[in-house]
Amino acid sequence: MFKNISAALGFGGAKVDTILDRNEVVQGGLVSGHVKVIGGNVDQHIDAIIIRLMTKVKQEVDDNIEFVDHVLAEYSVSEPFDAEAKAEYRFEFEFNLHPEAPVTTLAVDNNQCLVWIDTELDIEYAMDASDEDVIHVTPLPVVANIIAKIIDDKDFKLVKADMESGTVSMSGFTNESGAYQEIEFCQNGFFSRGELELTFILKGDTIYGLAEIDRVLRGDSYKSFDISIHASDAEINDLVDYLI
Known part of the structure; x- marks a missing residue:
């Protein structure tokens, strides 16, 4: 029981790690890699592995400039599955970079553009495990x-x-x-x-x-x-x- 409660609070629960085949991608190019899930101290049911392609967007709020997270696209990597304690799982993925993702490799000091993927384990009644990986977008x-x-x-x-x-x-x-x-x-x-x-x-x-x-x-x-x-x-x- 204590282990189940700890996993629900994010301690000793399943972990996720996303490994990109390459982190430099041309506009509209292929993003590929795999997601590694390592079971925690107890068996847990994973409803989904979700990858979100993210960027930072400038907004004006009450005359102040803020940069907020913005989802460009979202992908489901797996069907629901049971992650057994301490077991390791691997899920391959590939998708084309969203065509409106910004170029991030411009040779300018004041480059406020960022692209990354946010990988999340959707676990019922638990704090979600997540991982972030930067993608460097080069111009066509x-x-x-x-x-x-x-x-x-x-x-x-x-x-x-x-x-x-x-x-x-x-x-x-x-x-x-x-x-x-x-x-x-x-x-x-x-x-x-x-x-x-x-x-x-x-x-x-x-x-x-x-x-x-x-x-x-x-x-x-x-x-x-x-x-x-x-x-x-x-x-x-x-x-x-x-x-x-």
Whole structure:
């Protein structure tokens, strides 16, 4: 009886450990690995193993900026099962990274974007065991090339990246996750000071985007666009020239 009560309180209960095959994944790429469950001091019934793909989203609350956990997607890894005391179980999983997950590997000091998976054991009448594992999201080549050309050819500097709460429409497409990434640039030339905020969202073989351009003395302007993930260098050059 004491062991059962302790397990229900989280002491001596089943433990969970998620091992990713790799923790660096390109936008929309495959996330795979396995979940290891180790039984505790007593037998326990596991209703489910749940993996949640998480990010941090910026919200304004009472004039204060807060970063809150946001679920991009949720996956069930197992059917209900009984975890015997001290026994070990292994469950394989794979899924494609949610297409609206932010790029987290941008070379910028003020990078407020984070992606991780939260694995949870759903155990009735017990404190859930959980595990967290960071995923480093790299940009698709077309996105990386657009950013590079803005920096190299247009003399902008990458200054910040974060996830905003809400929806945004681009070329007739609206994001579905309730959050979107903003990548911010600035340009400090004497005759060309300005700021640029870019949003990229992957859907299928297309990158949808929105650019907010703030030019000194010329005000704000918005431009939406879409471009194939297989776009040529010439198409990328034309897009950057159109945006700036």
